[in-house]
Amino acid sequence: MNTANKITMVRVFLVPIFMVLFMLHDASCHYAALGVFIIASVTDAIDGHIARKYNQTTTFGKFVDPLADKVLTTAAFLILMHYDRMSVWALMIVLTREFMVAGVRLVAAGDGNVVAASMWGKLKTVTQMVAVIAAMLLLHVEGTFLGVKPELISDILIWISVVFTVISGIDYLMKNWHLMKLK
Numbered sequence: 001m002n003t004a005n006k007i008t009m010v011r012v013f014l015v016p017i018f019m020v021l022f023m024l025h026d027a028s029c030h031y032a033a034l035g036v037f038i039i040a041s042v043t044d045a046i047d048g049h050i051a052r053k054y055n056q057t058t059t060f061g062k063f064v065d066p067l068a069d070k071v072l073t074t075a076a077f078l079i080l081m082h083y084d085r086m087s088v089w090a091l092m093i094v095l096t097r098e099f100m101v102a103g104v105r106l107v108a109a110g111d112g113n114v115v116a117a118s119m120w121g122k123l124k125t126v127t128q129m130v131a132v133i134a135a136m137l138l139l140h141v142e143g144t145f146l147g148v149k150p151e152l153i154s155d156i157l158i159w160i161s162v163v164f165t166v167i168s169g170i171d172y173l174m175k176n177w178h179l180m181k182l183k
Contacts, residue, residue: 004051005061007043011068014040015075022079027140034136040072041129062114063105069125070098076132085135085154090162094128097169104172108179115176120168127164131157 001009014036021033047065051057077094080086101121108115117125134157138150145153 001060002051002056002058003054004047004056005058005064007047007050008061008065008068011040011043011047011072012064014043015071018072019075019079022136030136030139034133037072037076037129037136038133041133044069044125044129059114062116063109066101066117066121070102073125073128073132074098076136077128080132080135080154080158083139085139085151086158087155090158093162094165097165100169101172104176104179108176111179113179115172115179118168118171118175120164120171124161124164124168127157127161131161 018033018036018040021029021036024030044065047061051061074095077086077091081088081091105115131154135154138145138154141150144150
C-alpha cells in the first residue's frame with residue numbers, strides 16, 4: 001500500500017474517534033472531535049496531492065478516497081442532525097446523491113471501469129466539510145454570532161453544501177450515463 005492510500009486509510013480510522021468524542025456531550029470533547037474532523041478533512045487534500053505528485057494514483061485510491069469522504073461527512077451530518085443542526089431533508093438529499101453515485105460506480109466497476117471524482121464532486125466535499133466545521137464551531141455559541149443566530153449560519157452553510165451536492169450528482173450522472181446500459 002502506497003503513502004497516499006495509507007493517508008486515506010488514516011481518514012477512515014479517524015471517523016470512529018471523531019464520533020466517540022462528539023457523542024460524549026461535553027464541549028471540550030466536541031472541540032477535540034472538531035480537531036479530529038479537521039485533521040481527517042485535511043488528509044483528503046494531502047492524499048490526493050501525494051497521489052498525483054508521486055504518481056501513486058491507484059484503483060484502490062480512486063475507490064476508497066471518495067468512500068472515506070462519504071463516511072466522514074455522513075458521520076458528521078448524522079451527529080449534526082442529532083444536535084438539531086441539520087435538517088433531515090438536507091441529509092436525505094445528500095444520502096440519495098451518495099447512493100446514486102455509489103450505484104453508478106458499482107456498475108462501472110462491473111464493466112472494469114473506475115470512475116474518479118470530478119471537480120464538482122471535490123467542490124461538494126469541500127463545501128460539506130466547511131459547513132460541518134462551521135456548524136461544530138457554532139454549536140456552543142449562545143445568543144448570536146455577528147448578529148445572527150448560529151443555527152441560521154449553520155443552516156445556510158449546510159444548504160449551500162446541499163446545492164453543490166445536487167449539482168455534483170447531476171454532473172456525475174450526466175457524464176456517466178453511458179455506463180448505464182439500458183437493455
